[in-house]
Amino acid sequence: MMEQWYKGLKILEGDREMSREDRLKALEGPLLAWYEDHARILPWRSSPEPYQVWVSEIMLQQTRVEAVKPYFLRFMEEFPTVRSLAEADDDRLMKLWEGLGYYSRARNLKKAAIIACEQYGGTLPDTYEGLLSLPGIGSYTAGAVASIAYGLREPAVDGNVLRVLSRVTASREDIGKQSVKREMEALIRRVMPEKRTGEYNQALIETGAIVCVPNGTPKCGECPMESLCLASRRGLTEEIPVKAGKKARRVEKRTVFLIETSDQILIRKREGEGLLASLYELPNLDGWTEGKEGMDRLGIPERLLLESEELPEARHIFSHVEWKMKGIRLRLSRIPAMDQGEGLPFFVRKEELESRYPLPAAFSPYRRLV
Numbered sequence: 397m398m399e400q401w402y403k404g405l406k407i408l409e410g411d412r413e414m415s416r417e418d419r420l421k422a423l424e425g426p427l428l429a430w431y432e433d434h435a436r437i438l439p440w441r442s443s444p445e446p447y448q449v450w451v452s453e454i455m456l457q458q459t460r461v462e463a464v465k466p467y468f469l470r471f472m473e474e475f476p477t478v479r480s481l482a483e484a485d486d487d488r489l490m491k492l493w494e495g496l497g498y499y500s501r502a503r504n505l506k507k508a509a510i511i512a513c514e515q516y517g518g519t520l521p522d523t524y525e526g527l528l529s530l531p532g533i534g535s536y537t538a539g540a541v542a543s544i545a546y547g548l549r550e551p552a553v554d555g556n557v558l559r560v561l562s563r564v565t566a567s568r569e570d571i572g573k574q575s576v577k578r579e580m581e582a583l584i585r586r587v588m589p590e591k592r593t594g595e596y597n598q599a600l601i602e603t604g605a606i607v608c609v610p611n612g613t614p615k616c617g618e619c620p621m622e623s624l625c626l627a628s629r630r631g632l633t634e635e636i637p638v639k640a641g642k643k644a645r646r647v648e649k650r651t652v653f654l655i656e657t658s659d660q661i662l663i664r665k666r667e668g669e670g671l672l673a674s675l676y677e678l679p680n681l682d683g684w685t686e687g688k689e690g691m692d693r694l695g696i697p698e699r700l701l702l703e704s705e706e707l708p709e710a711r712h713i714f715s716h717v718e719w720k721m722k723g724i725r726l727r728l729s730r731i732p733a734m735d736q737g738e739g740l741p742f743f744v745r746k747e748e749l750e751s752r753y754p755l756p757a758a759f760s761p762y763r764r765l766v
């Protein structure tokens with residue numbers, strides 16, 4: 397019955413002239429009805445507690461739902477409360493995050509959990525402003541947690557929602573601009589319902605994810621907003637949303653080394669605040685070098701070398717940089733004498749590389765060859 401009801405609305409609305417605000421206000425009924433029927437069953441939806449909603453929303457940034465599910469379940473098993481996250485061992489936290497990428501998200505989760513323990517008694521703040529003040533929480537995440545977990549009337553506008561809204565209103569404004577996002581947030585704040593705010597936000601996000609899809613043709617025939625959507629009516633879905641071209645990624649050449657004995661391998665902990673800070677890495681050098689030059693630069697005595705082997709090329713794409721890598725395996729007769737200390741490389745047992753040390757996904761093509 398529900399299906400027919402929101403499909404029927406298409407005929408009623410047709411191409412009727414409406415203000416942008418009225419058009420968006422009219423989405424509420426069909427959106428909520430569609431969401432009741434089509435919301436995906438996801439682990440974090442069964443109990444929309446603030447902590448679960450927060451962790452899932454952070455994981456979902458830049459990452460697909462299917463990829464997030466097992467990470468979310470493992471994370472909740474190991475860190476079931478804000479307090480357990482605040483007390484998490486850094487290496488263990490990074491190990492659980494390994495493969496999800498954008499590791500600053502995990503670091504910020506812990507920082508925010510510590511603040512929540514110190515200032516809010518071990519729970520997340522229950523206001524939009526309070527949430528927004530925590531590390532790693534921007535307007536989208538604050539709105540998502542506020543509306544889904546606390547039922548507050550706050551918008552949650554992410555890339556999916558921006559795409560949907562700009563298509564429904566046939567807006568040609570650049571959705572990559574912060575000013576356009578702020579404008580959409582203000583608009584949604586004016587038109588969103590008083591109740592079921594979490595469902596309303598999730599319905600917008602969900603239609604953006606599975607109907608008004610980011611890549612490929614939107615499935616307008618399955619969309620609860622079709623009757624109201626100007627881009628669909630006017631055949632503009634190819635042109636909208638407008639997103640000004642991103643800057644081309646910088647390509648960096650890098651040589652990655654597997655420096656190993658029969659049972660141990662050399663790794664290093666990355667320092668500083670960069671992209672992969674506080675994770676571990678395989679020794680690597682800027683540019684493409686040869687085995688001999690690499691050994692010199694890494695301070696490995698040549699007399700210990702049993703065998704040098706070229707490994708296949710690989711690449712890894714970060715948001716702004718692409719690593720174009722070549723690999724070299726250096727088999728040593730024994731572990732060389734090395735200085736010990738923070739930031740210096742050290743040998744670990746090969747099986748520990750899997751079980752204990754978090755390595756960014758960029759090194760996966762070579763870790764598989766250990």
Ligand code: SF4
Pocket residue numbers: 560563564607608609614615616617619620621622625626627628633
């Ligand atoms: S009708 Fe089509 S273009 Fe419009 S919001 Fe729905 S899926 Fe997107």
